[in-house]
Amino acid sequence: QKEVEQDPGPLSVPEGAIVSLNCTYSNSAFQYFMWYRQYSRKGPELLMYTYSSGNKEDGRFTAQVDKSSKYISLFIRDSQPSDSATYLCAMSSMNSGYSTLTFGKGTMLLVSP
Amino acid sequence: DAGITQSPRHKVTETGTPVTLRCHQTENHRYMYWYRQDPGHGLRLIHYSYGVKDTDKGEVSDGYSVSRSKTEDFLLTLESATSSQTSVYFCAISGGSGANVLTFGAGSRLTVL
Numbered sequence: 001q002k003e004v005e006q007d008p009g010p011l012s013v014p015e016g017a018i019v020s021l022n023c024t025y026s027n028s029a030f031q032y033f034m035w036y037r038q039y040s041r042k043g044p045e046l047l048m049y050t051y052s053s054g055n056k057e058d059g060r061f062t063a064q065v066d067k068s069s070k071y072i073s074l075f076i077r078d079s080q081p082s083d084s085a086t087y088l089c090a091m092s093s094m095n096s097g098y099s100t101l102t103f104g105k106g107t108m109l110l111v112s113p
Numbered sequence: 114d115a116g117i118t119q120s121p122r123h124k125v126t127e128t129g130t131p132v133t134l135r136c137h138q139t140e141n142h143r144y145m146y147w148y149r150q151d152p153g154h155g156l157r158l159i160h161y162s163y164g165v166k167d168t169d170k171g172e173v174s175d176g177y178s179v180s181r182s183k184t185e186d187f188l189l190t191l192e193s194a195t196s197s198q199t200s201v202y203f204c205a206i207s208g209g210s211g212a213n214v215l216t217f218g219a220g221s222r223l224t225v226l
Contacts, residue, residue: 008153032213034214036217041220042219042220043203043217043218043219043220044156044203044215044217045217046214046215046216049214088155088156090215092213100146100158100161100171100213101213101215103155103156104155105153105154105155106155
């Protein structure tokens with residue numbers, strides 16, 4: 001079993017839709033949970049991160065972590081064509097000085113006008 | 114890209130030739146990383162550095178070596194390139210504390226013929 005599982009998509013939605021992107025993981029030591037967005041032929045860029053369980057909101061984006069289920073989500077409200085990108089989840093444990101992030105493989109999102 | 118420069122951005126080379134990719138940062142971050150990104154595999158860690166002359170292997174280090182003689186520079190070398198090393202290579206940096214959030218460069222696209 002991979003440490004982090006993420007559906008590769010593509011996920012196609014119309015403009016204005018609510019998008020739900022998800023990852024599951026197996027390592028209970030993960031404490032930090034991140035979402036990166038990667039446009040075509042660009043490097044990944046951090047969208048947001050959360051520590052432990054709970055929700056975090058930033059504009060149209062909401063990150064949700066359920067540690068009991070080992071499940072994280074990213075919700076995008078009022079999706080826009082400019083949101084079309086690949087979204088990668090990533091996780092790390094608390095002793096992050098020497099530990100490294102574990103990434104999901106990414107979900108490609110296509111938002112059509 | 115937040116003070117990270119990768120060079121070259123594109124390179125085509127032949128099997129058996131040596132290749133060096135350079136990552137330069139102006140953020141004075143302690144940690145630097147080399148990842149490769151391939152369809153179906155996502156981001157995979159090749160090597161990372163936690164200080165000048167301090168490096169360690171990631172999950173796909175075979176065929177790669179690294180060096181870090183200065184805080185700002187992290188070099189990735191393919192001693193004898195193979196077609197399986199055709200990929201997009203990303204450098205990343207982090208401060209190492211807390212969530213250990215990574216900031217990525219723009220990527221170097223390498224094609225080995």
